[in-house]
Amino acid sequence: MNDKENVPYVVSSKSYTAVAINCAAKAGEWIQSRLGTVKQLSTKTSAQDLVTEVDKGAEQMIRKLILTHFPDHAILGEEGVEPGAEASTKALEAVKDEPYLWIIDPIDGTTNYVHGFPFYSVSIALAYKGEVIVGVVYDPSRDELFIAEKGKGAYVHGNPTLVSKETTLSESLVATGFPMDTTVNFPKNMAGIHAVIPKVRNLRTGGSAALHMAYVAAGRLSGYWEQGLSAWDVAAGALLVQESGGKVTDTLGRPYDLSVRNLMATNGAIHDSLLDTLSEAEATGFTKD
Numbered sequence: 001m002n003d004k005e006n007v008p009y010v011v012s013s014k015s016y017t018a019v020a021i022n023c024a025a026k027a028g029e030w031i032q033s034r035l036g037t038v039k040q041l042s043t044k045t046s047a048q049d050l051v052t053e054v055d056k057g058a059e060q061m062i063r064k065l066i067l068t069h070f071p072d073h074a075i076l077g078e079e080g081v082e083p084g085a086e087a088s089t090k091a092l093e094a095v096k097d098e099p100y101l102w103i104i105d106p107i108d109g110t111t112n113y114v115h116g117f118p119f120y121s122v123s124i125a126l127a128y129k130g131e132v133i134v135g136v137v138y139d140p141s142r143d144e145l146f147i148a149e150k151g152k153g154a155y156v157h158g159n160p161t162l163v164s165k166e167t168t169l170s171e172s173l174v175a176t177g178f179p180m181d182t183t184v185n186f187p188k189n190m191a192g193i194h195a196v197i198p199k200v201r202n203l204r205t206g207g208s209a210a211l212h213m214a215y216v217a218a219g220r221l222s223g224y225w226e227q228g229l230s231a232w233d234v235a236a237g238a239l240l241v242q243e244s245g246g247k248v249t250d251t252l253g254r255p256y257d258l259s260v261r262n263l264m265a266t267n268g269a270i271h272d273s274l275l276d277t278l279s280e281a282e283a284t285g286f287t288k289d
Contacts, residue, residue: 016070016126017149020136023065024122027058027106028140036116052114055079058106062124066102073126074098078105078232085261088230092258101127103258105232108137109208118142123210125235127258135236135243137214146214146240154217154243163246163267164219169196169277172222172270175204175212179228185285189227192283199277213237216265217244223266223274225251227285231258234265241265251275251284262286 034054059079066075074095081091095101102124107113109120118141126134133150146161148154154161166172176193179185197203204221206212209229215221217240238248238256247268248256253275256263262285266274278284 016134017136017147019066019069020124020126020134021145021147023062023104024124024136024138024145026065027062027122028138030061031058031107031113031120031122032140035113052107052110054113055107055110058122059104062104062106062122070100070102073100073102075102075104076231077103078230081230085228085230088261089259092231096130096258099129103127103132103232103235105210108210108233109206112207117207119206119211120208121211121214123232123236125232125239127235130258132235132239132258135239137210137236137240139211139214144214146217148217148236148239148243150239150243152243154240156214156218161218161240161244163216163241163244164222165269166222166267167269169199169270169273170201172200173202173204173220174200174223174225174266174270174274175206175215175221176224177205177207177209177212177226179226185228188283188285191281192225192278195277195281195283196274199273209233210237213265214240216246216267217241219244219267223264223270225262225264225274225278227251227262229261229263234260234263238263238265247271249275251278252286 056079059077076095081087105123108123113120122138124136125132135148137146146156212224216224241248248265250260251262251264
């Protein structure tokens with residue numbers, strides 16, 4: 001008799017998920033050990049877009065750990081890409097045909113980290129033929145590890161995550177972020193904020209796209225949208241939301257893929273209402289606005 005189907009799934013020490021967890025945990029531990037010691041602070045696209053030696057060191061650590069286990073896999077990391085939307089798009093285009101692609105953000109929420117504001121995370125995703133199959137977001141401040149595997153659900157503290165049950169915007173707590181591009185995306189985002197705030201219970205802007213997505217997955221936020229994001233900001237979080245029963249699209253409602261830069265993630269029930277609100281305010285972030 002074959003009982004193979006009844007055997008529970010176990011994360012082996014060499015599995016993709018185990019490596020992602022190990023990388024996130026080790027990088028997070030190192031990041032926390034360096035908290036308050038940042039010596040070199042530089043900017044990328046603007047005075048608000050910060051990078052530190054800790055970001056760079058954490059990415060190098062993650063890269064080495066991944067390549068130790070999977071030397072043939074490709075890696076797309078924030079600190080290995082020149083700043084700006086065009087460079088992000090080109091970097092993704094260059095590796096899109098790789099069978100296995102790791103997508104990493106060593107510190108999502110660097111500005112928070114620099115100021116000691118405890119809302120930042122390590123984000124690690126693995127895509128197979130363009131589809132995210134593993135997503136891990138680690139919040140070292142709270143020691144919270146959010147894990148998702150394609151088709152196998154999502155978890156935090158070992159417990160399944162489920163999106164919230166709000167069905168109307170008036171019941172909803174939603175989040176957004178402020179784009180680094182202050183000329184185009186910022187005004188559109190502000191228009192969206194003005195349109196959304198009167199319709200929802202309240203709005204949050206925590207400063208880490210990956211953690212916002214994890215919070216949508218865990219039911220702590222009803223929804224989240226932001227413009228001008230990159231693959232490393234949201235690839236892991238997108239799988240967390242989807243595997244928790246939520247919905248992820250661009251701000252026009254088209255299905256999520258790694259190239260999406262104007263993103264919305266919700267519990268599903270409020271998705272269309274939030275999309276309509278942004279559209280009516282001409283705040284989707286797309287040029288036709």
